[in-house]
Amino acid sequence: MSQILRQQIEKITPLTDKEFEYILSHFTFKKLKKHQFLIQENDTVQNDHFVVKGLLKAYYVNHEGKEHIMQFAMEDWWVTDYQAYFNQTVATLNIDCLEPTEVLCLSIHNREKLCADMHKIEHSFRKKSNLGYVALQRRILSLLNSNAKERYEQLLQQYPTLFQRVPKTLIASYLGVSRETLSRLSS
Amino acid sequence: MSQILRQQIEKITPLTDKEFEYILSHFTFKKLKKHQFLIQENDTVQNDHFVVKGLLKAYYVNHEGKEHIMQFAMEDWWVTDYQAYFNQTVATLNIDCLEPTEVLCLSIHNREKLCADMHKIEHSFRKKSNLGYVALQRRILSLLNSNAKERYEQLLQQYPTLFQRVPKTLIASYLGVSRETLSRLSS
DNA sequence: TTTTTTTTGTGATATAAATCACACTAGGAA
DNA sequence: TTCCTAGTGTGATTTATATCACAAAAAAAA
Numbered sequence: 001m002s003q004i005l006r007q008q009i010e011k012i013t014p015l016t017d018k019e020f021e022y023i024l025s026h027f028t029f030k031k032l033k034k035h036q037f038l039i040q041e042n043d044t045v046q047n048d049h050f051v052v053k054g055l056l057k058a059y060y061v062n063h064e065g066k067e068h069i070m071q072f073a074m075e076d077w078w079v080t081d082y083q084a085y086f087n088q089t090v091a092t093l094n095i096d097c098l099e100p101t102e103v104l105c106l107s108i109h110n111r112e113k114l115c116a117d118m119h120k121i122e123h124s125f126r127k128k129s130n131l132g133y134v135a136l137q138r139r140i141l142s143l144l145n146s147n148a149k150e151r152y153e154q155l156l157q158q159y160p161t162l163f164q165r166v167p168k169t170l171i172a173s174y175l176g177v178s179r180e181t182l183s184r185l186s187s
Numbered sequence: 188m189s190q191i192l193r194q195q196i197e198k199i200t201p202l203t204d205k206e207f208e209y210i211l212s213h214f215t216f217k218k219l220k221k222h223q224f225l226i227q228e229n230d231t232v233q234n235d236h237f238v239v240k241g242l243l244k245a246y247y248v249n250h251e252g253k254e255h256i257m258q259f260a261m262e263d264w265w266v267t268d269y270q271a272y273f274n275q276t277v278a279t280l281n282i283d284c285l286e287p288t289e290v291l292c293l294s295i296h297n298r299e300k301l302c303a304d305m306h307k308i309e310h311s312f313r314k315k316s317n318l319g320y321v322a323l324q325r326r327i328l329s330l331l332n333s334n335a336k337e338r339y340e341q342l343l344q345q346y347p348t349l350f351q352r353v354p355k356t357l358i359a360s361y362l363g364v365s366r367e368t369l370s371r372l373s374s
Numbered sequence: 375t376t377t378t379t380t381t382t383g384t385g386a387t388a389t390a391a392a393t394c395a396c397a398c399t400a401g402g403a404a
Numbered sequence: 405t406t407c408c409t410a411g412t413g414t415g416a417t418t419t420a421t422a423t424c425a426c427a428a429a430a431a432a433a434a
Contacts, residue, residue, distance in 0.1 A: 060328055068331040070324060083321045115313070119306045126302070126309055129316035134270045136323035137257060141247055143330045144255040144363040148421070167381060176331040178422050183383055335391070354411060365392055370413055 005050055005104060008076055012124040026110040030103050038095040045084035045091050047105035051077050054101025055165055058093050069174040072162060148177040149185045192237055192291060195263055199311040213297040219288045226282040232271035234292035238264050241288025242352055245280050256361040259349060335364040336372045
């Protein structure tokens, strides 16, 4: 079950069984129902979460009550309110489950402990973070450079499986388009 | 002169003189004139660059010849085409100098060597990358959630010094607004 | 099954922002 | 100094997209 986590780390650096066991001992397991919140605005953010199974959305709700999706997270993805998690402040994002979900939770304390104890794992986290940075840059470029239709097509190409699991309304909210406009585009 | 680099690293982790000397030996120094390119589209990207002095813009030019600024970089900032740098592919961005500029260059090979040799420096790079990730998330949220005027005001608040050094035309290009619209906003 | 909620499509209208066009200004270069 | 280019402001018009409104379809709940 947690093999999916091991596989992810081992894409960057190989581990012995002992090492992985040690790493895993720093995580806790959490099971959530559909519609259940992982994090709500103003919560203190204890954990980063590795998705073992399921699908979540992390989103910001503005003063008009409008949602904007920061990220989706499915199997093999990490999700939390990173601003709050890294700076140990209060959440500005909400994260809830679009499907029944299972996650492995890593507190900031355990994360830092792991990184201090095991150079390997710090290496792996650095690499992951670098890739994440590049992915966000791509998204920014897409927002700056492309119109609604182009952004839709780019997303469709990048994450084709997402479209079978997520309603269009939410895709629209991720792309920064109204659902009506998105509906007109795909036809 | 390179003390500015040391200061940045030491915000995360203290260094001995020896350690810093060792780190610095992995960098090369480069001096550029105004309008000179640090990276051009289709270049192979050898280095990440720490700005010691000056100001640069990293931007994407689309098929219509329109520029979109991915980031500015001034003193104490890092800049390169990260997608190309980390994946050792060819640049899609251009980076050039808005002012006479001095940078310290770190090849990907030396970066990885430093990180492998010195757990401390890998730690520092991980932390930096995490902060960068959060900053990009904020920018995405700003693009999704705010109109031109709000984005302008957010930027003004976040980087007030930038506005004294960069023409409004470029601010517009960073914000994803036409220069005419930006001009009408600020009045 | 029936009922209720969520998701989607589509018309009509409003609006923010882009584009085109031109003129004015200021700072560097000759 | 004079020229020239980069930067800026502003009007007129167009365009992409948001918003409002309603109905149909699909999915979930009872």
